Amino acid sequence: MIEVRELHEMAEFERVYGVFDDIWHFAPGDPPITLELMRALSHAGGYVAGAFEGDRLVGGSVGFLAAGAALHSHVTGAAAGRGIGLELKLHQRRWALERGLERITWTYDPLVRRNAHFNLAKLGARPREYLPCFYGVMTDVINQGDESDRLLAEWPLTEPHVAALARREPQVTPVPGDAVVALADEGGRPVPGPIDAGTVLVAVPADIEGLRRADPGTAKAWRHAVRDVLGGLMAEGRTVTGFSGKSYYVVEKT
Structure with missing residues (x-):
């Protein structure tokens, strides 16, 4: 059973940072988020949450409020293949809707198939902008010097197809025969x-x-x-x- 909840204490942020570092193995001095920034975002009303399996932290997500009644999800990381990422996103959606927000946005690497499938097919988000080398050349172990092209995804939280997917009702993108x-x-x-x-x-x-x-x-x-x-x-x-x-x-x- 996965439980997702907001985090507020430095000891909790340290655990989230550890989960992120286990996934990406950041280069020294080059993390995508710091403990101090997590603390500031949490205190200022931003989104810092952890996914727990019992007492064990198995995922985390950090986001900030953005223009246009949106939450921008800056970094999310979780153990793969166990539905933890979906639980984090559904928690984000509930959190945003409770605060009157209409959209959640985030960036992801367009070349990673599982992320594209998750974001578009499972969540119903839609890419709105292609961002070449958005973060510069990456130095973490996963990206290994690659140029950081990103798609800006937008998740319209109240659209019928998103609400259906949030209820875990599967949908398939139709492809016409003349594509x-x-x-x-x-x-x-x-x-x-x-x-x-x-x-x-x-x-x-x-x-x-x-x-x-x-x-x-x-x-x-x-x-x-x-x-x-x-x-x-x-x-x-x-x-x-x-x-x-x-x-x-x-x-x-x-």
Whole structure:
């Protein structure tokens, strides 16, 4: 049983920092959040929460209030594959709605398939902006010098599809039969295709984190291909409407 609750004490923030460091193995002097900032955000009415399995802290999330009646979720980390991330997000949603907030936003790496599936298919969030190298070149163990392209995701908390997903009602993003593949995964490498269609699909690699370690050149090729194709389509005003088959972004003309 996972319990998520707000945190307020320095000893609790130290435990959250430890969970984050176990996940990312921050370079010295380069954490995404500090104990002092967690303390300040918590005291000022921001969001600092931990997920507990009994007495054991297994995940955490830190966010701050943003313009436009929104909570911006700055960093969230949890043990993988046990539903902890979903419990943290559902707690965030309840917290935000109780305070009259309409949206939660966050950034994520567009190349990480499981995050794209989680954010778009399981939560119903939608990418609103492609942000090239948003945080500069990353130094933690997971990202290993990669350029930090990010998608800004927006979670409209009261939309019917989000409310349904919050009730754990599964939904599938429909893909029309005439959709074309604008970026394909062929033999593990990105291959651009046509983009002149009402609906296009943009693939991402099966395991970008492993690829960074095993074949940095191919990982870099994926980074720039997704930036050019997905980022280019979004810059033209097209809308990402979902993530299909745990493999492709679905992008539509609007």
